[in-house]
Amino acid sequence: MKRNSTRLENGITVISEHAPNVHRAAVSVSIMAGSIHEPKEQAGLAHVLEHIVFRGTQKITAEDASAIIEDLGGHINGQTMSDHTMYYGSVIREDLGRTIAFLADLITEPAFEAEHLELEKNIVEDENCRGCYGCTMQETYLDSAYPDQVLARPIIGYEETVMSLTVESLKEFHEKFYVTENVVVAVCADITHDEVVDLVKKAFANMPKGQPSTWPILEYAGGDSMLNTRSDDAGVWLGFDVTEMAEKEKRALWLFSDIIGGHGHSILMDELREKRGLVYGVSTDIATLARRDHFRVYLNGSAANITEICNVAIDTIRDVAQNLPAAQLAKAKRRQHVNEIMSRDGLEGRVSDMITDMSDLGYITNIEERFHNYQNLTANEIEAAAQNMLDLTPTIVISASLRRAPKIADLRERIRGVSAGNSLLGFFKRAS
Numbered sequence: 001m002k003r004n005s006t007r008l009e010n011g012i013t014v015i016s017e018h019a020p021n022v023h024r025a026a027v028s029v030s031i032m033a034g035s036i037h038e039p040k041e042q043a044g045l046a047h048v049l050e051h052i053v054f055r056g057t058q059k060i061t062a063e064d065a066s067a068i069i070e071d072l073g074g075h076i077n078g079q080t081m082s083d084h085t086m087y088y089g090s091v092i093r094e095d096l097g098r099t100i101a102f103l104a105d106l107i108t109e110p111a112f113e114a115e116h117l118e119l120e121k122n123i124v125e126d127e128n129c130r131g132c133y134g135c136t137m138q139e140t141y142l143d144s145a146y147p148d149q150v151l152a153r154p155i156i157g158y159e160e161t162v163m164s165l166t167v168e169s170l171k172e173f174h175e176k177f178y179v180t181e182n183v184v185v186a187v188c189a190d191i192t193h194d195e196v197v198d199l200v201k202k203a204f205a206n207m208p209k210g211q212p213s214t215w216p217i218l219e220y221a222g223g224d225s226m227l228n229t230r231s232d233d234a235g236v237w238l239g240f241d242v243t244e245m246a247e248k249e250k251r252a253l254w255l256f257s258d259i260i261g262g263h264g265h266s267i268l269m270d271e272l273r274e275k276r277g278l279v280y281g282v283s284t285d286i287a288t289l290a291r292r293d294h295f296r297v298y299l300n301g302s303a304a305n306i307t308e309i310c311n312v313a314i315d316t317i318r319d320v321a322q323n324l325p326a327a328q329l330a331k332a333k334r335r336q337h338v339n340e341i342m343s344r345d346g347l348e349g350r351v352s353d354m355i356t357d358m359s360d361l362g363y364i365t366n367i368e369e370r371f372h373n374y375q376n377l378t379a380n381e382i383e384a385a386a387q388n389m390l391d392l393t394p395t396i397v398i399s400a401s402l403r404r405a406p407k408i409a410d411l412r413e414r415i416r417g418v419s420a421g422n423s424l425l426g427f428f429k430r431a432s
Helices: 045-053 062-071 093-108 114-127 133-145 159-163 167-177 193-203 247-261 267-274 303-322 326-343 347-360 367-375 379-390 408-416
Strands: 003-007 013-018 024-031 076-080 085-092 183-189 224-228 233-241 282-289 292-302 394-400
Touching: 003 193, 013 193, 013 347, 024 093, 024 347, 045 076, 045 085, 045 114, 045 167, 076 093, 085 093, 085 347, 093 183, 093 193, 114 159, 114 167, 133 224, 133 233, 133 394, 183 193, 183 347, 233 303, 247 267, 247 282, 247 292, 247 303, 247 326, 247 367, 247 379, 267 282, 267 292, 267 303, 292 303, 303 379, 303 394, 303 408, 326 347, 326 367, 326 379, 394 408
Parallel strands: 013 183, 224 394
Antiparallel strands: 003 013, 024 085, 024 183, 076 085, 233 292, 233 394, 282 292
């Protein structure tokens, strides 16, 4: 699973991973610019532009573009993120060169028809799920963590900003960011790296070089928000900005997350669901947005039980951070091993991982080295990282009725261990 990377003279980064004896190919052409690069009054522009790109070019009509996508198998799409925009596809191996050339044409010379823009505005508004629980919690979380900053704005934008977009505003954004200095092409197929480089050179020969994107400096506030609802259900998102922690500590936190809430048999699931019947599901993860790393805990349950759910979850996290069960660590390392082996059969996932490296880190990681770095972590290292994280200022968002919601100040004290109450320590004894 060796990955090769080449930076061309025009600034394009070409990454490939050889997948021998496979008949299909996965490819992604990504622009290192997304919603964080938009002016505030044009929120949603990067996403609308992603839609417009598929409406044809100055040489290919919208109908012809759709016909080409169908002829290639129909598995070509786009996705806009906070810090990059992906145009990707899965095709048969013999169509790889044609697919790269087609994506290059779409990206380099969009038609920018006013009629298409009006259609896409309506489509985007129909796609919009603003007001749903997940989107509301995500936007509120980011606004509490980074108030009045670009990361807090939804990728899909707002109705008024989307509807005010013009062809000129899209062209201006395209001219600034859709340049070779911002292009990353990733391929996983039965093809040599030199062959991929040649295909990319030819396909993007006419794209201007431009200037590379920059990532905005974000100020973490660690705030909180209370969303008053009349629902019988309640939810809490609890997170820590761990960006400034050492890379080894963040690797340790990834395993810590897997152990306490990363799967269906996690410690939090056992405590909250199996033993107490308080929740249907609970989860944790480490999310990276615009190169800011967040350890997050997601709690959902009955509004009548949400305070108890929060207290048990926080006490459990604190206790495991002090006494990580050896058996749980061994299982987490085994899961990582299984997932790494299984990922070898997923070309699309391997391409996505390469693009994620470039957007989150700015460079390609060595997958074997990364795997061994996780496997070599000790329980003491994971405990220390978790304890250091718990000393940071958390961001807390609660969606519940005010009458039943836990007090945010009480949760903050509990996280710090000031009022942990009846600790669960002792439930988790490290196996000898």
